[in-house]
Amino acid sequence: MTITHSLSAQTLSAGYGSRTIVDGVDLELPPGKISVIVGANACGKSTLLKTLSRLVKPTGGAVLLDGSAIDRIPTKKLATTLGLLPQQPIAPEGIAVADLVGRGRHPHQKMFRAWTAADDEAVADALAATGVAELADRSVDELSGGQRQRVWIAMALAQNTDVLLLDEPTTFLDLAHQVEVLDLLTDLNRSRGTTIAMVLHDINLAARYADHLFAMRAGSLIASGAPQDVVTPTLIDDVFGLDAEVIVDPVSQTPLVVPRGRHHDRSRAPRIGALA
Amino acid sequence: MTLVSSPVRRSSRTAWGTAVGVVVVVAAIVFSLAFGSRSVSLGEVFEGLRAFVTGDSAERIGAIAVTERIPRTVLAIVAGAALALSGGVMQAVTRNPIADPGILGVNTGASLFVVCGIAFFGITSVYSYLGLALAGGALAAVVVYVVGSLGAGGATPIKLALAGAAMSAALSSLVSAVMLPRAAAMNDFRFWQVGGTGGATWGSIGAVAPLLLVAAIAVFALAGGMNALALGDEVARGLGVKVGTTRAIAAAAGVILCASVTAVAGPIAFVGLMVPHAVRLVVGPDQRAILPLSALGGAALLCVADTIGRLIGSPGEVEAGIVTAFLGAPVLVAIARRTRMRAL
Amino acid sequence: MTAVTSPAATPPVVAIRAGRIRRARRRAIASLVLAALLVVLAAAMLMFGNTFYTPAQVWGVIVGQDVPGASFTVGTLRIPRLIAGVLAGIAFGVAGSTFQTMLRNPLASPDVIGITSGASAAAVFSLVVLHWSAGATTALALLIGIATALAIYLAARGGESTGGRLILIGIGIGAMLNAVVQFLVQRASEWDVSVAMRWLTGSLNGVQPDGLWPLIIGVVVLVPIIVAVSRALRALELGEASATALGVRVAATRVVLIVAAVALACVATASTGPIAFVALLSGPIATRIVGPGAPAIIPAGLVGACLVLGADLIGQFAFDTAFPVGVITGIVGAPYLLFLLIRMSRNGGSS
Numbered sequence: 001m002t003i004t005h006s007l008s009a010q011t012l013s014a015g016y017g018s019r020t021i022v023d024g025v026d027l028e029l030p031p032g033k034i035s036v037i038v039g040a041n042a043c044g045k046s047t048l049l050k051t052l053s054r055l056v057k058p059t060g061g062a063v064l065l066d067g068s069a070i071d072r073i074p075t076k077k078l079a080t081t082l083g084l085l086p087q088q089p090i091a092p093e094g095i096a097v098a099d100l101v102g103r104g105r106h107p108h109q110k111m112f113r114a115w116t117a118a119d120d121e122a123v124a125d126a127l128a129a130t131g132v133a134e135l136a137d138r139s140v141d142e143l144s145g146g147q148r149q150r151v152w153i154a155m156a157l158a159q160n161t162d163v164l165l166l167d168e169p170t171t172f173l174d175l176a177h178q179v180e181v182l183d184l185l186t187d188l189n190r191s192r193g194t195t196i197a198m199v200l201h202d203i204n205l206a207a208r209y210a211d212h213l214f215a216m217r218a219g220s221l222i223a224s225g226a227p228q229d230v231v232t233p234t235l236i237d238d239v240f241g242l243d244a245e246v247i248v249d250p251v252s253q254t255p256l257v258v259p260r261g262r263h264h265d266r267s268r269a270p271r272i273g274a275l276a
Numbered sequence: 277m278t279l280v281s282s283p284v285r286r287s288s289r290t291a292w293g294t295a296v297g298v299v300v301v302v303a304a305i306v307f308s309l310a311f312g313s314r315s316v317s318l319g320e321v322f323e324g325l326r327a328f329v330t331g332d333s334a335e336r337i338g339a340i341a342v343t344e345r346i347p348r349t350v351l352a353i354v355a356g357a358a359l360a361l362s363g364g365v366m367q368a369v370t371r372n373p374i375a376d377p378g379i380l381g382v383n384t385g386a387s388l389f390v391v392c393g394i395a396f397f398g399i400t401s402v403y404s405y406l407g408l409a410l411a412g413g414a415l416a417a418v419v420v421y422v423v424g425s426l427g428a429g430g431a432t433p434i435k436l437a438l439a440g441a442a443m444s445a446a447l448s449s450l451v452s453a454v455m456l457p458r459a460a461a462m463n464d465f466r467f468w469q470v471g472g473t474g475g476a477t478w479g480s481i482g483a484v485a486p487l488l489l490v491a492a493i494a495v496f497a498l499a500g501g502m503n504a505l506a507l508g509d510e511v512a513r514g515l516g517v518k519v520g521t522t523r524a525i526a527a528a529a530g531v532i533l534c535a536s537v538t539a540v541a542g543p544i545a546f547v548g549l550m551v552p553h554a555v556r557l558v559v560g561p562d563q564r565a566i567l568p569l570s571a572l573g574g575a576a577l578l579c580v581a582d583t584i585g586r587l588i589g590s591p592g593e594v595e596a597g598i599v600t601a602f603l604g605a606p607v608l609v610a611i612a613r614r615t616r617m618r619a620l
Numbered sequence: 621m622t623a624v625t626s627p628a629a630t631p632p633v634v635a636i637r638a639g640r641i642r643r644a645r646r647r648a649i650a651s652l653v654l655a656a657l658l659v660v661l662a663a664a665m666l667m668f669g670n671t672f673y674t675p676a677q678v679w680g681v682i683v684g685q686d687v688p689g690a691s692f693t694v695g696t697l698r699i700p701r702l703i704a705g706v707l708a709g710i711a712f713g714v715a716g717s718t719f720q721t722m723l724r725n726p727l728a729s730p731d732v733i734g735i736t737s738g739a740s741a742a743a744v745f746s747l748v749v750l751h752w753s754a755g756a757t758t759a760l761a762l763l764i765g766i767a768t769a770l771a772i773y774l775a776a777r778g779g780e781s782t783g784g785r786l787i788l789i790g791i792g793i794g795a796m797l798n799a800v801v802q803f804l805v806q807r808a809s810e811w812d813v814s815v816a817m818r819w820l821t822g823s824l825n826g827v828q829p830d831g832l833w834p835l836i837i838g839v840v841v842l843v844p845i846i847v848a849v850s851r852a853l854r855a856l857e858l859g860e861a862s863a864t865a866l867g868v869r870v871a872a873t874r875v876v877l878i879v880a881a882v883a884l885a886c887v888a889t890a891s892t893g894p895i896a897f898v899a900l901l902s903g904p905i906a907t908r909i910v911g912p913g914a915p916a917i918i919p920a921g922l923v924g925a926c927l928v929l930g931a932d933l934i935g936q937f938a939f940d941t942a943f944p945v946g947v948i949t950g951i952v953g954a955p956y957l958l959f960l961l962i963r964m965s966r967n968g969g970s971s
Contacts, residue, residue: 055864079867086861090724094912098639106855107867111848115640117633124632133632137639139912159866374788378795423958434784435961437791438727442957445896449821449950457941545795594803601799608792609775612785 004031004193005066005081005162007052013060014051020059021047023219029163029212034189035197036206039216040240045199046087046167048216052197053084053165065163079107083161087168089152091140097151098136101126104158126157129191130184146177153184164188166198170205178202182209203240207231207255215239231255290565293558297572301353304579308349309342312586313593316341351476352582352596353575355541358488358533360574363548364555364567365495365530368502369523370421373611374433376549377417377534381443383543385416386535388447388454395454402483406539413535414528416443472595473541473582480540487536491529492571498526499563506561544597546604547574553611577603643913650910654922658706661929665702666694668937696829704827704892705928705945707839709902711888713924714843714917716899717906718881721853721915722874725787726960729900730769730885733790736894737797738768739886743893744804744819754831758838758890765886768793769878821946822895824932831891838887842880846917849876853915895931896946897953898924904960 008028015021021044029035037045050056052063054070062069070078083104091100104126105119127133130150135143140151149169156164166185170178182205189196200206206213207227215223215230217239223230236244242259245267249256260267309324310316316324316338324342327333333340359377366375377383389412393399399408420443424436501522504512509519534548551573552566559565578596581603585594666678673690680687681694716729730736742764746757772793776786805819818825852873855863863870885899905927906919931948 050861053865055861075864075869076867079865082865084861084865086859086865088859089862090857090859092857092913094907096639096643096913098636099643099913102640103854103858104866106851109851111851120637120640121633124636127636128632133635136636156865379791423961426962434727434787437788438732439958439961441732441791441794442954442961445950446954449896449947449954452821453943453947453951456943456947598799598803601796605792605796608795609789612788612792613775 004195006031006064007082007163007195007197008064009048009052009061010064011061012048012051012058012063014047014056014058016056021219022051024061025216025219025221027214027221027224029195029197031195032189032193033195033211034186034209035195035212035214036210037197037199037214037216038201038203038206038239043216043239044219045216049084049165049167049197049199053082054078055084055086076107079159079161081161081163083156083159083164085152085156085164085166085169087171091148093141095140096136097132097138097140097143097154098123098127100140100151101154101158104155107159122158122160126154129157129188130154144177145173146180149173149177149181150184153181153188157188161194163195163197166196168199168201171201178205185209203231203236203257204249207257208249208252227255231257287565290559290562290569293555293565293569294572297569297576300576301572301579304576304583305349305353308352308579308583309345311583312341312345313590314338314341347478347481348473348476348582349579351473351481351541352579354481354485354488355473355537355544356547356574356576356578357571358492358537358574359544359547359578360551360570361492361495361548361567362530362533362537363550363574364552364563364570365502365526365533366548367552368505368563369526369530370436371506372433372436373553374437374549374608376546377413377530378543378545378548379437379440381416381420381440381447382413382531382534383538383545384444384447384451386410386413386538387543388412388416388451390539391451391454395458402480402540406483406487406536409539410532410535413538414531416447417527417531419443472544472585472593472597473578474593474595476541484536484540487532491532491536494525494529495533495567498522498529499567502526502563503561506563542595542597544578544600546600546607547578549611550600550604550607551577553607643911647910647914647916647919651919651922654906654909654919654926658922658926658929661926661933662702662706664933665705665929666698668933669693669698700827700829700832701824701932702929703832704835705824705932706925707832707835708824708888708892708895709898709925709928710843710921711835711839711884711924712895712898712928713902713906713920713922714846715881715885715888716901716924717903717915717917717920718846718853718877719899720903721857721917722877722881723786724857724859726904726964727900728787728790729903730882731894731897731899732794733772733787734792734794734797735765735769735772735790735882736885736889736899737794737801739765739889740819740894741797741800741804743890744801748804754828754891755834758834758887761886761890762883765882765889766879768797769882818893818944818946820893821944821950822889822893823944823946824892824928825944827891835887835891838884842884842887843921845880846877846884849873850915850917853877853917857915893946895928896950897957898927898949901953901956901960902927905956 006028009025012025013020013023025048037048039045047056051058054063054075057071064070065073065078065081070082101123102119105122109119124133127136130153132147132150132154135147135151140148143151153169169185170181173181185196185198186209188194210227213223213225213227213230214221215235222238223235231246233244233246236242236246236257244257244259247256247258248254306321309321310318320336320338321342323336324339324346327339328343328346363376366377366380367373386409389408390405393404393408399405420436420439424439501517504515504517505519505522512519537544552570555566555569555573559569578600581599582596585596585599588594663675663678667673667675671689671693673694677687677690678694681690681699716731719729720726739761742761743757746752746760752760772786772790775789801819852868855866855868856870856873858866860870902920902924903916906916906923909923910916910919927949928945931952932945935943935945935948
């Protein structure tokens with residue numbers, strides 16, 4: 001249904017000022033799949049996502065869309081293919097849901113042309129797909145956290161891009177809403193074939209929802225692959241510094257990380273002394 | 277806020293600071309007496325001082341100039357100390373790095389009440405000016421503080437600055453509105469627009485001095501309590517400090533210090549902002565050290581500002597309030613840059 | 621507001637379109653009402669004065685006839701005053717609301733952050749000390765205004781979000797520049813109180829017809845530029861990250877908008893002085909009237925013009941003494957600003 005675009009990074013380095021935060025990363029987002037970038041705090045995952053979406057200029061290497069460097073592509077044209085939901089998006093005070101979603105049509109609108117039927121349809125589709133159609137005339141300020149996040153996703157949808165990047169879309173939501181949003185993103189990926197890449201801080205949700213995982217530590221990509229292959233006790237220790245066991249999630253059959261901790265480990269004989 | 281260093285080193289810094297401060301103030305006094313539209317030699321300075329003290333009249337012209345400069349120098353010392361203390365107190369009480377009484381609208385509030393008193397009630401005595409200035413300054417500061425502290429986060433620097441800016445703009449419009457139809461009669465009181473020590477008389481200084489002294493003593497007595505306030509209301513209460521009382525008395529003292537100076541010298545901004553910050557860089561966050569050193573620093577600063585104004589504007593003068601505004605803005609920029617975003 | 625029929629009955633696209641048109645219609649009607657109010661105020665400014673002229677007489681002067689008595693008073697005195705008031709009001713309103721939208725903060729307006737103070741200082745210096753012409757004065761005001769904006773921006777840069785810091789620094793620099801104006805005006809006010817008033821708070825008195833050209837050109841050139849870029853402004857409202865994601869060239873667009881807004885504020889200040897609070901309040905007032913959800917640039921211009929004309933009429937006729945427009949807006953504007961501050965604090969504060 002949609003042409004699948006490929007977004008990749010070649011020896012990508014990026015940072016702020018003299019600090020290098022992303023160091024020599026090579027990755028390719030599998031087209032039409034859901035990829036999740038995981039890692040400890042300050043490992044560079046957000047910066048990597050921002051560099052992929054051209055918010056941050058690379059200091060080395062390049063980001064390629066279908067083989068061409070994205071800084072060569074005019075930004076408005078790029079916005080018709082590549083969408084981003086940033087970490088803490090700002091909604092103008094008092095704006096109606098439909099109007100906010102409508103802002104997502106910006107890349108498709110010419111300077112002086114009025115709204116077209118295609119714009120209205122895109123907005124209606126986006127609202128329906130995210131299940132917020134009844135909220136169309138309500139003010140965004142009145143919505144709950146989960147509803148608001150769905151509206152932001154609707155705005156990204158209205159932009160009608162083939163690739164969608166999301167920077168920590170679940171961080172400030174409670175668990176029920178986190179699952180709601182991730183299920184929605186899965187729906188979109190299955191129905192529209194959108195390539196999705198997101199940063200998640202919860203490794204278990206990441207393992208469940210990702211088709212492909214990228215694990216980062218201190219600015220480098222140290223693992224890449226399907227969750228079953230990537231999520232191992234060694235990797236978890238490497239990436240998060242966490243001593244854990246990895247079992248199979250009984251509900252989703254995906255890897256489930258179970259931390260040991262110092263007080264509640266009943267699975268082995270009692271240990272004396274600190275962990276190595 | 278990290279502590280600067282160990283207590284022993286800090287108190288030696290304070291001692292050094294005080295010594296340096298006194299020397300600086302003396303130097304500023306000499307500077308102020310020696311320079312102006314006419315520069316005067318050191319000998320003439322001493323002769324002028326001696327003549328003033330003994331009551332004789334001086335012989336050399338330079339010495340006469342010195343005797344004429346003495347009142348305004350004294351006012352600059354007293355006013356500068358009071359303003360710096362006021363700023364230090366307000367910053368401590370509101371936990372807000374840019375709380376300068378000028379920013380809180382004390383100056384314009386005081387000006388408005390005095391101007392109204394002159395215009396509508398024909399008030400002329402210095403004591404009445406003082407009362408009006410205090411009332412106006414206090415009222416303005418209270419309103420600004422209340423408005424600035426509404427809502428989440430309490431009185432953040434930005435909300436306070438904006439409330440103060442709004443209040444100042446409104447009140448100075450009112451001052452203009454009152455003065456405009458009476459421009460001729462108001463000519464003598466143009467200094468209400470700009471603050472300066474030019475109108476210093478022994479009468480006005482004498483009227484204000486007791487009030488300043490009382491307020492200053494209150495401030496020094498509360499310095500320990502203000503240290504606790506810096507840690508937050510709950511922590512302070514836990515340490516046994518009467519939060520409400522301390523804050524009320526300290527704030528009242530701060531307003532009295534600033535409004536009294538405004539009554540005599542007109543609105544002079546930024547002294548209360550700049551000096552405590554500079555002092556804090558040297559001696560750390562202990563109010564017992566900051567406050568006295570700020571008083572010394574403020575005295576020296578206003579003295580020097582006044583002299584610079586006389587040098588630049590010779591044969592007339594650029595009022596001290598304008599000089600301090602020029603000095604103060606870059607300092608405000610520096611403070612704003614250093615303060616963490618969350619605190620703003 | 622829930623739909624009357626169930627969602628299944630009304631095709632969703634139709635409902636979306638209807639909602640959008642409804643909101644756009646409200647904005648259009650509100651703007652028309654503002655424009656009508658402006659016309660009424662303009663008419664009042666031409667008709668009322670020491671002598672009252674009927675609408676017929678005023679119209680006669682406008683179309684170029686020679687109406688005895690009216691031709692001078694209305695033509696030479698009142699019309700320039702009206703033009704200055706309307707254009708300055710539009711300029712301040714548009715500049716203020718552009719700043720507020722760009723910086724996402726209703727309190728970040730050129731008159732609060734010291735830009736009009738810079739322009740005012742430059743204008744006083746040029747007119748009172750250097751005795752330059754109106755054109756040269758405007759040019760100097762523009763230069764200093766842009767320099768001030770640049771200085772504030774550079775001083776506020778670096779580190780985390782610069783919005784709050786920018787406002788604080790702007791207030792400080794504004795205070796400094798106000799001191800300059802005070803100083804210059806002190807020297808001048810020995811012989812001209814009206815000069816003092818104009819440059820401290822803004823006034824429509826003493827506007828020369830020839831001196832209006834810079835203002836006219838400024839408004840005619842700059843307002844359309846801002847309007848043309850206002851669609852990008854809608855994206856910028858969502859934050860830098862979202863705007864970039866939507867394909868807006870954020871840096872370039874911001875520069876264009878800020879320079880245009882600063883220039884508008886400076887051009888207006890050079891003609892009428894810094895009319896207090898108009899730039900700050902026009903945007904929020906326009907948003908209340910027109911409804912939230914879209915940048916209200918043109919309505920803000922209309923509100924600004926209405927504020928200036930209304931305040932000038934009050935200043936001229938409501939009291940025994942004639943007060944310049946800036947004194948009235950200063951007194952009336954402050955309570956509204958405090959109300960705005962209180963409301964913002966209640967709703968969770970500014971950036």
